[in-house]
């Protein structure tokens with residue numbers, strides 16, 4: 173059990189705090205905005221409701237027990253005092269992160285491990301030189317209490333024992349760490365998602381298929397095999413010689429990364445910005461966003477349960 177401080181109680185911070193508390197750790201959380209910090213227990217209670225309803229956690233994890241394991245404070249020094257690990261989940265802004273790590277350097281003992289949840293920023297140049305050996309990326313996905321993947325990424329000078337500590341911590345949470353060799357923006361999953369996005373926007377903008385048809389192709393074609401095989405085990409089943417041949421004789425070129433999509437522009441101009449506005453590519457009716465998120469999470473948890481039962485192929 174570790175003492176862990178989470179800095180930033182927004183979308184990611186409150187979810188990471190919840191995962192850590194469910195892992196049996198002592199958690200402290202702070203945010204520079206009092207309203208955000210005040211909202212944390214309610215958001216955690218709502219996430220716990222969803223998890224309990226899906227049978228993903230024992231009923232013994234009551235709101236009181238979990239929120240009791242997460243100490244809230246508006247004071248950074250108090251939040252990090254005695255913490256073995258500080259997880260930074262503040263706004264994705266290089267100046268804010270640089271100033272924050274300088275402040276941490278002033279108040280944390282040398283032994284504290286400093287982890288960042290950054291998605292796209294290379295934080296290592298933003299962290300004081302003398303802290304580099306104990307700095308690491310620990311990147312959760314949203315919502316962290318449902319998506320198990322955590323990217324663990326060392327900087328150029330990170331001590332391997334620090335990487336091992338964070339990797340083991342993630343395993344102890346029942347989640348799935350992948351340790352990358354070095355920082356790359358977007359890590360692995362977001363990069364693959366970006367490649368899919370580039371293709372999807374090209375198909376839409378060229379009028380080849382409708383949003384419904386594209387999602388049908390993904391859900392009923394691509395996605396069915398992915399939970400069992402990922403991409404590379406699927407390649408083994410296809411046969412690598414065939415895939416090698418397909419690469420050399422490609423009859424199709426993937427679209428270039430785009431900086432704009434007509435389909436997205438039109439929807440945004442019409443105020444159809446997605447679930448939060450009730451409509452995006454699809455019409456979500458009059459259901460409030462909170463209900464839609466809950467419905468999505470219930471389905472994700474049911475799928476996770478089924479994936480656990482089905483398991484992975486032996487040898488993978």
Ligand SMILES: NC(=O)c1ccc[n+]([C@@H]2O[C@H](COP(=O)([O-])OP(=O)(O)OC[C@H]3O[C@@H](n4cnc5c(N)ncnc54)[C@H](O)[C@@H]3O)[C@@H](O)[C@H]2O)c1
Pocket residue numbers: 179180181182183184185202203204205208260261262263264265268272289290291292311312313314
């Ligand atoms: N949103 C996602 O899907 C997602 C996924 C993975 C990683 N991330 C990364 O996690 C980090 C946080 O993202 P988020 O989506 O939770 O953002 P968010 O805006 O929801 O939360 C950030 C919080 O940090 C607080 N904050 C800002 N500066 C602070 C400071 N100096 N001290 C204390 N609190 C401070 C803000 O008040 C805000 O509540 C970013 O680096 C982001 O790239 C986001």
